[in-house]
Amino acid sequence: MAFSQLIGQERAKRMLSRLIASHRVGGTYLFFGPEGVGKRTTALLFAQALNCAGPDAAEGEPCGACPSCRKILHGNHPDIRYLFPLSRAGKGALDDLLHDARWGEHGPRFDRAASISIEGVRDLRHEIAHRPFVGRMRAVIVCRAERMTTEAANAFLKMLEEPPPATIYVLTTARPQALLATVRSRCQPIPFARLASESIEHALIDRFGIDQVVASASAGMANGSLGRALDLATGSLEEERQQALDLMQTAGTGLEEVPELVQKLARQSDRGEIQRMLELLLTIWRDVMVLKVRARAHLVNEDLGNELTAEGRDLSLDEIVQTIRAIDETLRAVEGNVNLGLALAYLVSRLSRGMGGAEVWARSPGPSAIM
Ligand SMILES: [Zn+2]
Known part of the structure; x- marks a missing residue:
């Protein structure tokens, strides 16, 4: 080199x-x-x-x-x-x-x-x-x-x-x-x-032998960081991805304990970890979206194909897009200097749906509170 x-x-x-x-x-x-x-x-x-x-x-x-x-x-x-x-x-x-x-x-x-x-x-x-x-x-x-x-x-x-x-x-x-x-x-x-996402994509393909579709998706979400793109592309962020999945599941339950769980996550993680988790959440929801419009597709989270197909089944494409926007907004807020607990609470309120979700989150902050 x-x-x-x-x-x-x-x-x-x-x-x-x-x-x-x-x-x-x-x-x-x-x-x-x-x-x-x-x-x-x-x-x-x-x-x-x-x-x-x-x-x-x-x-x-x-x-x-x-x-x-x-x-x-x-x-x-x-x-x-x-x-x-x-x-x-x-x-x-x-x-x-x-x-x-x-x-x-x-x-x-x-x-x-x-x-x-x-x-x-x-x-x-x-x-x-x-x-x-x-x-x-x-x-x-x-x-x-x-x-x-x-x-x-x-x-x-x-x-x-x-x-x-x-x-x-x-x-x-x-x-x-x-x-x-x-x-x-x-x-x-x-x-x-920050690096150009095309440069990152080429590096992932040429130097690390990563599949073109995954390379392109990872480069697009890595915000100019080759290290981050590589983590996304190789799935070496298993712990953070599990956190992201847990957060999705937690949001779906609509339980009274949700705010407490979110605060705990915010306390136990640093800003970089939350950022990575949100980026992974974006890859997950990108896959949900891809599966919604195509039965078979190249996924970033290939191993989660069945779960993610199920996740998208009851949602409209518009709802999925709204969710992706909410994650993206939260990610940007976290990259700034917002309170992590507030940012995650906002996100979970957007992710939560179904029984009890709206009620539990009636007092949750809106986007203006975290931006
Ligand atoms: Zn030398």
Whole structure:
């Protein structure tokens, strides 16, 4: 993999290549932009370019084949350090990260409670006190930098203030505003953009061997994120999909406990998880719609074909379209900054039908309350 093979991100590539070619690389870089658009992959390529022994390294293009490039790719280069949120399965998380870096785009799944701890920052500080061991330039790549605890961020800030020799830092985040302002202000920002859905579709087909129809549907719903599209296309979001199905079922029951269940879901999930769940709910209802108009069709949720046919049986096409609109509206609201409990309550009120549903949800907020 080389910079030229990275999908999109022309601006970031240009900025970094220029820095390398002019020998002005130093300090701290903040790679910011949506999740799943190539920030971590670019950080890895950047680290490779800075240490590559290949012919085009001076222009900022790593060869990908020299011992240094290979070590960085496989995660065993002694001068490239990672700092990332550590979950209970800490070791597995590192393996995932490196595996994902190898493939490029498919982001590792971090535990929702995972954070970057002060211990992690302290360990790192000891490790990098000296000159790089073998490389020209040491790179510290901090993934999901916004997950640093306040203590960790303050310790990290101290490290930035006394930079060790020949060391750069790359912080990646989808939420730069969640970083300490004092950390942010020391960084050189490198912006990453959403990808065109055609580029995502081609990548899913060409690189990951995904069926064209599923690739197209997933790319269309991924909001410019290849990582998200890949999750949608490969069904690797089983937990979230189950949540989406549970929510549908809950909404259908019209029970008194529904509001409580919704609040519980909102409390236990973070914004990203709710977003993914809603995206999956969209794929489910897209399939309901497809099945309503055609008996056989390519489905995103192929395994749910029978259930989804049944789901659509008593609904008119118009009702299905209205439901899809309601999910889409809710998704947009969640991508903004609305209260998750309110957003889900609104959605369930729209999904609920049948006995008791209207009564239970008489007090539920309307769309204006969540937008
Ligand atoms: Zn190389």
